[in-house]
Amino acid sequence: MSATVAIAVFVVAYLFIATEKIPKMVTALAGAGIVLALGVLGSEDAFYSHDTGVDWDVIFLLLGMMIIVGVLRKTGVFEYTAIWAAKRAKGSPLRIMLLLVLITAVASAFLDNVTTVLLMAPVTLLVCDRLDINPVPFLIAEVMASNIGGAATLIGDPPNIIIGSRAGLTFNDFLVNMAPIVAIELVVFCLVLPRLFRGSFTVDPDRVADVMALNEREAIHDKRLLIKCGVVLLAVFAAFIGHSIFHIEPSVVALLGAGVLVLLSQAKPKDYLASVEWETLLFFAGLFIMIGALVKTGVIGDLAKLAADATGGNALLAVMLILGVSALLSGVVDNIPYVATMSPLVLDLTNSIADPTHSEALWWSLALGADFGGNATAIGASANVVVLGIAARAGSPISFWEFTKKGVIITLITVLVAAPYLWLRYFVFA
Template sequence: MLSTASGTAAGTADWQAWAAVAVFVGTYALIVTERIHRVAAALGGAAAMLLIGATDGGSAFYSERSGIDWNVIFLLLGMMVIVGVLKPTGLFEYLAVRSVQQARARPFRVLVTLTVITATVSALLDNVTTVLLVAPVTLLVCERLALPPAPYLITEVLASNIGGIATLVGDPPNILIGSRAGLTFDDFLLTLAPLAALLVLVLIGLARVMFRTSFGYDAERAAEVMALDPRASIRDRRTLVQGLAVLAAVVAAFVLQPVLGYEPSVVALLGAGLLTAVASVRTQDVLAEVEWPTLAFFAGLFVMIGGLVETGVIGHVSNALAHAVGDRELGGSMLLLGGSGVLSGVVDNIPYVATMAPVTADLVQHLGGDRHHPMWWALAIGADLGGNATAIGASANVVVLGIAERAGRPITFWQFTRHGLVVAAATLAVSAGYLWLRCFALR
């Protein structure tokens, strides 16, 4: 009787796992082909996961392992509110004019400037926070110089994901890996910051080739921008000072998170609440600036991925990867790097790393390694860089697509992905060489 019950349960689990895969693949196909809006596709996919029983309300809304990541949702919401308060002050116009003037209004120099700034800031801030701050500046720069914004926005979001590998707080998967492996902020900085700097140079070189037709120089527009006084852009100095003070406090709390113990989402919400309370702004105007469709898309995506987690699909993939690694330290590290890169381009890297971290810990222990074992670095690099491969591979990608759409300059799934795939493949290849050189050839 027990055997029959076990067999029935296993059959149900297998059916749900295959159904969950079908729902995810079908939804992904709708997002890729853009036959319906990506928000509708994600919410529809989430509803289908609930209908087939791949997940349930408790897991979808309350599970840390397979539910909606409310830390991400509320981090986005808090930072969007802060940006919404700062936007009417003229800060972004000021930064746009200053950045163009620093680059002498030369389009490629502008791209390099914004790319380096984005990558550097992403090492200290969450990638999503970085692009929320940089994207409005970029849109204004492109408007001033009559440039297509897509190449600049795409390059910046790719830079944010690359810069995020440099530190423990640069990308959420790094925090998960650091906690599991016992790696410190300095461990990440000393090991991966040099790689991040190298990959930014690779990205700039690729952008020069991929977007070579987007750097047309308009001498008349350039002269107009060079003649502007950036200070004239500031319209509300009092709110600007208040906003910058709160933003600085939020950034400091992000960096000091290991000491303070507050989640980034809590910090962002506290900052947003404080700023809306003290600034002379109308709450409804600020809330109108929030990218609500982007938040809904994330919620749907998290529920879908949770269905894959609950039915064991992601666990099976992770275990298969671990089995393929075996006792081969070098080959296993390269397989983990490449496999993580591929999978993180399809599913969000946070649940993937959460699932793979204990498997990696077992592998490291089996191989007699310590917290500096190359397996940990392979997992971090692959998960962080793989997100560049597709338009939904990383949270920052989705946010930038939402900002571009709201500004009336939409970026399609394939427009992003055809460039992201090239960058992801190139940076993963360079990273493989770096990992071999640092962890095997020179140790």
């Protein structure tokens, strides 16, 4: 009975989120309230459980980075970067998109992809404002690039951290096995962009001339604050990258960085709290609780086990099935709880496969499927939800279906490219 309630609440909430008849934050909180009120989850499950509760690491990572971005915004560095990018691309919208996509993808490999889009989205909005072009295609392209680029390393995408911990895989393991396919995927992604966003690259020549005449250095209006922000950000990024050495969670690092920067800048609460996407944070909280209900009642586990059982001991079939199922389910539910549920089952599968190369390929198929599948829908990955929140506040809302129509295409392409890579590398040339 509890499983039926959890499924019904999630499906109804998903339909409301997809149709956007009710604000997604309201829908998520209402769904969370229902599963709590009906006893599907208790307060212990929702607020204290690592498996079924709100992922406070994600919430506080976002909060800390949003505060840092709020202080950083006062320096004018986003305006500087926007003008610099537009001038380097000679005012061409397509070249600007490609430049921002590549910067986002590379940054997402060494930071987590949520942090990257928090830093890149304000730059993108300013570039598009300067050129008077629609920012929506640029934001969608960037968040997809962040999910692709984040797959390259252990710390780039939260599901990778879960997989690394469960499988005992190191930063270098991810770099050696995931970075090559991510590089290939980025090339394919860049080739697809002109067709995917056809009609989005028209710009007024007068606007281009105006941007080319700007001096980006004049955009920096508080150099001392910029230096302080730079020092704090370098420390935060170093702690992110050294997570496996320092054993300090990214959420703690982000909160510490935010606190130090607020003290150093002596910023007023109204200045830095204005950049906090409260609706996005509350939406995440509600979504985590609804998905937690699916996890606790065994719905997600049963789906994952069905996929695992269908392989019949065939390693190649298992790899391809995990890749496809992971891409599909990660587009429907957030890829973090999906991987947390699926990883024990993959571990069981690896123990039943004698060839170590074949068994390790199961982990890479899970990572690729979950990371790339996060692009499928507007709620498939945390970075997607964050960018949609930023776009809405900037007056350029991205609808669920506007994102999903593009996301499904990119997910299909990236999975189709990943499949032969897994086959060739771990089965043909192993």
